[in-house]
Amino acid sequence: MAYIEARGLRKAFGRKVVLDGVNLRVNEGRIVGLIGPNGAGKTTALNAILGLTPYEGELKVLGREPWAARDRLMREVCFMADVAVLPRWIHVSQVLDYVEGVHPRFDRAKAEAFLARTTIGHDSTVRTLSKGMVTQLHLAIVMSIDVRLLVLDEPTLGLDLLFRKQFYDSLIGDYFDGSRTILLTTHQVEEVQHMLTDVMFIDRGRIIFDSSMAEVEARYREVAVHPEQLAAARALGPVYEREGIGRSILLFDGVDRQRLVGLGEVRTPSLADLFVAVVGGRARLEAGAVG
Amino acid sequence: MSRPDISIMWQLYWSVRRELWENRSILVAPAAVGVLIIIGSAISAFRLPGRMNALDPSQHHEVIEQPYEFAALLLMFITLVIAFYYCLEAFQSERRDRSILFWKSLPVSDHTTVVAKACVPLLILPLVTFAATVVTHVFMLLFGSAWRVVPVLPMWTGLFFHLVAGHGLWYAPFYGWLLLVSAWARRAPLLWATLPLLALGLVERIAFNTSHFAFLLLSRFAGAPAEARVANPMSMTTAAPMQFLNSPGFWLGLAFYVACLAAAAHLRRERGPVS
Numbered sequence: 001m002a003y004i005e006a007r008g009l010r011k012a013f014g015r016k017v018v019l020d021g022v023n024l025r026v027n028e029g030r031i032v033g034l035i036g037p038n039g040a041g042k043t044t045a046l047n048a049i050l051g052l053t054p055y056e057g058e059l060k061v062l063g064r065e066p067w068a069a070r071d072r073l074m075r076e077v078c079f080m081a082d083v084a085v086l087p088r089w090i091h092v093s094q095v096l097d098y099v100e101g102v103h104p105r106f107d108r109a110k111a112e113a114f115l116a117r118t119t120i121g122h123d124s125t126v127r128t129l130s131k132g133m134v135t136q137l138h139l140a141i142v143m144s145i146d147v148r149l150l151v152l153d154e155p156t157l158g159l160d161l162l163f164r165k166q167f168y169d170s171l172i173g174d175y176f177d178g179s180r181t182i183l184l185t186t187h188q189v190e191e192v193q194h195m196l197t198d199v200m201f202i203d204r205g206r207i208i209f210d211s212s213m214a215e216v217e218a219r220y221r222e223v224a225v226h227p228e229q230l231a232a233a234r235a236l237g238p239v240y241e242r243e244g245i246g247r248s249i250l251l252f253d254g255v256d257r258q259r260l261v262g263l264g265e266v267r268t269p270s271l272a273d274l275f276v277a278v279v280g281g282r283a284r285l286e287a288g289a290v291g
Numbered sequence: 292m293s294r295p296d297i298s299i300m301w302q303l304y305w306s307v308r309r310e311l312w313e314n315r316s317i318l319v320a321p322a323a324v325g326v327l328i329i330i331g332s333a334i335s336a337f338r339l340p341g342r343m344n345a346l347d348p349s350q351h352h353e354v355i356e357q358p359y360e361f362a363a364l365l366l367m368f369i370t371l372v373i374a375f376y377y378c379l380e381a382f383q384s385e386r387r388d389r390s391i392l393f394w395k396s397l398p399v400s401d402h403t404t405v406v407a408k409a410c411v412p413l414l415i416l417p418l419v420t421f422a423a424t425v426v427t428h429v430f431m432l433l434f435g436s437a438w439r440v441v442p443v444l445p446m447w448t449g450l451f452f453h454l455v456a457g458h459g460l461w462y463a464p465f466y467g468w469l470l471l472v473s474a475w476a477r478r479a480p481l482l483w484a485t486l487p488l489l490a491l492g493l494v495e496r497i498a499f500n501t502s503h504f505a506f507l508l509l510s511r512f513a514g515a516p517a518e519a520r521v522a523n524p525m526s527m528t529t530a531a532p533m534q535f536l537n538s539p540g541f542w543l544g545l546a547f548y549v550a551c552l553a554a555a556a557h558l559r560r561e562r563g564p565v566s
Contacts, residue, residue, distance in 0.1 A: 052395060052563060070560075071400035079396045087313070087390035094312050101305030102399050104297045138393075 001028045003149050003181045004049055008057035011044055018044045019055065020205035026198075028148075031182045033192055035275055036202035042185045043081075045202065046153050049183070050079050062148060075104060078142050079151040084134050088127040092120060092137060105146040114140035114174075132163035139167060143175045150175075152184035156191075164191060171195075189271045201275055209278045221252050222269035223260050233263045240277030251277045302399050306407030307415065313384070316373055317416065321423035324369050328362045329430040336434040355440050359431060363424045363450055370420040371458065374412035378469035379480045381408045382559060386477075389564040405470075405556040409548075412466040417454040424450060456535055457514060464511065464544040467551030474555040477565050511544070 002025050009022040018041045026032050036042050047053040049061055051070030059066060064073050086095065092115070100108045115122075118136045126134055135155070142150065156164040172195055176182060186192055199216065201209035211219075224247040225233040234241075236259065238250035251269055252260065260266045269277075311317055335358070385391040394404065425447055432441065469484055476483040492505040535541060 047563070050396075052392075054561070070395065071398050071403075074396060074398040079392075081392040081396070082389065085389045085392040087385070087388055087393065089313055091312075094309075098305055098309055099397065101308075102297060102302045102397050104398070 002026065002060075003028055004059075004061050004183070006045075006049075006057065006059045009045070009048060009059055010056040011041075011048060011053065018205055019048070021057070022202075022205070022207055024200060024207055024210065026181060026183060028181055029178050030197045031176065031195055032184070032198040032200065033189070033196045033271070034183060034185045034200050034202060035189055035271060036185075040202045041205040042202055043153055046079075046081075046151055046183070046185065050077065050081075050151060076147050077149045077151065078145050078147045079153070080138055080142055080155045081151075081153045082155075082157065084131060086126045086134055086138055089125060091123060091125050093122045095126075095137070095141065099141055099145075103145060106141075107144045107146065111140050111144035114143060114170075132159050135159060135163065135167065139170065143170065148180055150180065150182045152182065152186075154186055155184065156186065156188065164188065168192060168195060189275070193271050196271075199271060201278055203279050209275075216271075216274065217268050219254050220269050220274060221255065221257060221260055221266050222273065223250050223252065223264045223266050224248075225250055225264040229263045233260075236260075240273075240280060242273070242276075249273075299400075299403060302403050303407055303410075306399060306404055307410055310407060310411050311415070314377055314380075314411075317377065317411065317419060320369055320373055321366055321419055324366055325423045325427040328365065328427050329434075332358060332362075332431045333434050355435065359428055359441060359446065362427050362431065366420050366424050366427070367454070367458065370416045370423075371462075374416045374458075374462075374466065375469060377416075378412055378466050379473050379484060381411075381470055382474040382555065382562070383476070383478075383480055386562060386565045391562065391564055401556045401559045405474075405552050405559060409466070409470060409552050413459045413463060413548075417459040420458070421447075421451050421454050452532060456532070460541060461511075461514070461544065463548035464551075467548035471551040471555045471558075474558040474562065 004024065004026040006022050006024045009019050009024075010017070011019040020041075022041070022045060034042055034045065044053065048055040048059060049066055051061075051066030051068075051073055054067050061073060062076050066073055090098075096108060096111060099106050099111075115137070118133065118140070120129060120133050120137055126137070129137065139155075156167050159167070168191065171182070184192065193213075196213050198212050199209070200207050223233065224244055226247065230248055233248075233250050236252060236255050239253045240251040242249050247264065251273065257266060385394060428443075428447070432443070469480075472484040473480050488504075488508065492502065492508070495501060495504050
């Protein structure tokens with residue numbers, strides 16, 4: 001079942017087009033990474049999906065139109081936009097009281113259990129917590145809300161490595177159960193690569209790449225090529241080439257592993273490198289079309 | 292585990308509590324002023340017998356009753372200032388500290404949020420003022436042993452009516468306007484709330500050489516009409532609840548208030564953090 005389905009999603013602020021006909025489909029039980037540079041339209045796309053901003057085009061989230069029914073949608077969708085959006089004045093016990101008061105799917109006992117694993121005290125205010133602790137608190141709340149779709153927009157921005165690792169570990173260990181879907185954006189692509197089931201690249205308001213991770217692993221190979229074999233490697237038609245230390249690193253799309261092993265060390269490319277290759281490839285295509 | 296649906300009234304209840312958590316001055320300031328008045332009256336209670344002896348017995352009532360009136364007025368003034376300040380800030384702080392993104396991640400509609408915020412100046416603050424005044428009065432009565440002299444019940448009935456009608460309902464259009472500006476303005480809500488009104492009055496003055504708009508504002512601000520007032524705070528003598536409820540001014544003000552709230556809800560739906 002499609003949890004999110006967008007067709008021709010468009011959004012402009014004045015003359016600036018931020019979403020330029022986005023088509024995407026996110027199914028049940030997936031962990032999808034939406035990856036793109038700053039200003040590519042990631043946050044705007046998420047805001048449209050969450051009913052925070054009006055848009056043109058077709059968009060259904062869990063069968064509803066988000067802009068028309070944000071409050072209904074939020075019973076089944078949860079989101080963490082950014083770190084530290086919890087108000088600084090609120091007490092830990094107050095935020096639990098409030099969410100319990102307004103959210104039919106919040107399980108307070110569960111949230112208390114998550115918090116017991118942290119050093120966050122019930123009577124502290126958010127103001128006195130560190131950035132990492134505020135994120136822990138928010139995550140404890142979010143993980144105790146039984147929803148089908150969780151949207152995370154840069155949930156670990158500005159946190160140190162330990163908190164970031166903890167964050168994704170509890171998300172996968174305690175929350176993800178195979179029927180929920182998580183859609184997330186992050187700049188620390190390497191840290192989430194192993195947990196994603198799907199990946200989408202967004203650039204200048206368009207989805208330019210949309211694939212399952214299994215497919216990425218089957219299709220793309222990166223080879224650190226010895227200088228003497230560079231010509232042979234180039235003959236196989238790499239989609240992207242960059243300089244490593246003493247080696248050229250070539251990215252191949254759909255070239256059989258057996259033909260590559262002789263050229264150097266073969267591995268699955270990182271999403272960051274794949275992103276650069278895909279965006280770079282498009283730039284070449286566009287330049288070629290113009291010329 | 293999921294519970295059955297949560298009713299809108301229950302969400303509204305928690306949203307109002309949320310407002311009181313964030314704006315602690317709503318409860319703390321009247322309480323603090325009340326305590327100061329109580330301390331003051333405790334001190335003056337020692338001096339009262341001496342002062343009474345120096346007075347003509349016909350003036351006794353006045354001397355005894357005046358502090359009660361003064362206490363009520365002081366509390367009214369404080370909570371009115373809080374009400375105006377609250378309205379201007381109501382939709383600003385959540386956008387400034389980005390917490391609007393947290394509130395909007397919960398299944399509470401913008402309408403519920405706006406109604407919760409609108410309840411504060413219209414209902415909560417008049418009721419808090421009433422409660423604080425009554426408690427203060429009770430202590431003053433104890434210190435002054437004035438139970439027999441001060442007409443307690445008519446005084447409090449009159450006060451209650453004046454607060455709900457005069458401070459809550461009659462000022463509703465001001466609260467509505469301030470809430471609307473608060474939801475609309477990206478920053479400096481005080482300027483946006485006042486300058487356009489001044490400009491409108493000025494344009495009217497220049498174009499038509501009249502001051503209807505300024506007069507309208509001032510007469511509204513000067514306070515509730517006689518029907519919602521209690522000429523002597525010690526009684527309900529001039530108050531006429533039915534007449535007040537039947538006056539067009541009251542209903543027009545309320546209609547303007549509701550229109551402002553609807554516009555504020557519409558605006559909050561589109562608004563995100565101010566960055």
